[in-house]
Amino acid sequence: MRACVDIGGTKVSVSLNAGGGDRALLATRTEPTVQSGTPDVLACQVVRMVDEACMQLGVLPQSVQSAGVCAPGPFLLEQGAIALASPNLCGGLTAGHDRSNDWRTVPLEAPLRQRFTQLRIENDAVAALEAERRWGALQQDGRPLDHCAYLTWSTGIGMGLCVDGRVLRGKNGNAGHAGHSFVSDNLDALCGCGNVGDVEGLVGGNAIGRRFSTLGYPDAATLFIAAKAGDTRAGALIDDLCRVMGRTLYNLIATLDLQRISIGGSVFWHHRDWLLSKLQAEVAGKLPALTDGCDIVAAGLGERVGDFGALALVA
Ligand SMILES: [Zn+2]
Numbered sequence: 089m090r091a092c093v094d095i096g097g098t099k100v101s102v103s104l105n106a107g108g109g110d111r112a113l114l115a116t117r118t119e120p121t122v123q124s125g126t127p128d129v130l131a132c133q134v135v136r137m138v139d140e141a142c143m144q145l146g147v148l149p150q151s152v153q154s155a156g157v158c159a160p161g162p163f164l165l166e167q168g169a170i171a172l173a174s175p176n177l178c179g180g181l182t183a184g185h186d187r188s189n190d191w192r193t194v195p196l197e198a199p200l201r202q203r204f205t206q207l208r209i210e211n212d213a214v215a216a217l218e219a220e221r222r223w224g225a226l227q228q229d230g231r232p233l234d235h236c237a238y239l240t241w242s243t244g245i246g247m248g249l250c251v252d253g254r255v256l257r258g259k260n261g262n263a264g265h266a267g268h269s270f271v272s273d274n275l276d277a278l279c280g281c282g283n284v285g286d287v288e289g290l291v292g293g294n295a296i297g298r299r300f301s302t303l304g305y306p307d308a309a310t311l312f313i314a315a316k317a318g319d320t321r322a323g324a325l326i327d328d329l330c331r332v333m334g335r336t337l338y339n340l341i342a343t344l345d346l347q348r349i350s351i352g353g354s355v356f357w358h359h360r361d362w363l364l365s366k367l368q369a370e371v372a373g374k375l376p377a378l379t380d381g382c383d384i385v386a387a388g389l390g391e392r393v394g395d396f397g398a399l400a401l402v403a
Contacts (some may be wrong), residue, residue: 090146090154090155091138091204092398094212095130095196097160097176098120102137103400104145104152108267111223113395115141121177124188129219130177131199136330138203149306154206156401158215158394159196160244162262169197170261175280176244182280195223208401213240213264214255215397216352216387217248222400226250235347237264237340238387241333243293243364244280251344266340267292271332287336291329293355302326312359330363334370344393352387360386 092113094101100121103113104247117137122129134157142149160174172178172194179187200207208217222234234253240246246352251255257261267288268281276299279289289295297307305311305322337349356363368384387393 089142089145089152090206090402091141091152092395092402093134093138093155094394094398095121095134095159095172096394097158097174100130100133100137101395101398102134102141103395103398104138104141104147105403106285107403109403111396111399111403113399115145116140116395117144123177123179126192127189127194128199130194130267131171131196134200136201141237141351154402155202155208156206156215156398156403157196157200157207157209158212158397158401159209161211161265161400162248162261163209163211164193165260166193166195166198169195169201170234174201176280181282196308197209200287202376206402210397210401211246211248211259211261211264212394213238213246214257214261214398215248216240217250217255217397217402218395218400219389219393219396220350220387221250223396224393225385226348226388233348236347237344237349238393239340239347239349239351240353241291241293241336241351241356243355245288245292245333245336247340249340249344251346261282266336272322273333287332289402290332296329296355308355311357312362316362324364327366330366334367337367337384338371338374338379341371342378345378346382348383348385350385350387352390352393354391357387 092103101118103116122133129299139149141168164173175181178191179189217238220226226236238248247264268286272285277285277289279286389396
């Protein structure tokens with residue numbers, strides 16, 4: 089039995105898996121991510137939730153010694169062990185946003201190594217990419233694609249990248265943080281990371297509420313409901329969001345020569361019927377020598393891409 093852990097800025101999800109090629113996720117539990125206390129409370133929450141899942145399933149907690157953990161980046165190495173420096177978790181890093189803590193980093197690998205003898209921690213978009221290549225939309229005839237990316241459009245914007253069959257990681261496991269690429273001089277586009285005018289600051293789920301609440305759209309859901317009801321101003325704002333995201337997709341293709349990008353994340357997933365064709369249209373026809381032969385598709389694993397991402401790290 090192994091543990092599959094998906095840490096997000098909003099919630100933590102834990103499942104158990106029997107191994108041996110079985111993809112069933114058992115005793116799944118979800119809780120809000122702890123936001124206050126000492127920085128190691130997050131690792132303590134993970135360990136407690138795994139132990140509770142074991143009790144629910146009737147297995148001894150010590151029989152679960154292997155864990156796959158996906159978490160939001162950026163990562164830092166503290167004495168060689170992965171710690172999280174994510175603006176979506178650490179109040180000490182966030183510019184201009186209320187947080188109930190002043191954390192600058194959250195230790196993860198060091199405390200979890202005390203509980204699990206086998207542990208693999210990856211950025212959540214990298215884990216999702218691996219799951220999509222094995223079981224989702226980034227495979228063909230049962231074989232993982234060699235040149236592909238997974239993009240999450242959620243509270244934040246993140247990517248997992250694969251070129252020539254190799255998943256890209258980088259010096260601290262942070263390859264794919266192109267959501268923090270600068271694309272605009274908009275002064276209203278303050279990202280949680282402190283950048284003004286990066287992709288996430290313009291189109292991330294948090295950014296949508298922050299930028300458009302004074303126009304009567306306090307969150308992404310309200311904006312999309314209004315657009316679907318015929319509100320042309322809401323529709324135009326969404327078109328602007330798709331222009332930014334479409335350029336981001338184009339830049340990815342131009343940089344990495346990809347054959348397919350799959351997209352997930354709550355903002356995209358809940359409104360994919362509206363967004364997918366717009367994003368495809370933003371890319372189609374631009375420099376065909378690069379973009380022809382690259383498909384843009386919805387995540388094959390849908391809303392479960394996070395859980396399966398954690399499974400991909402241990403299965
Ligand atoms: Zn940013």
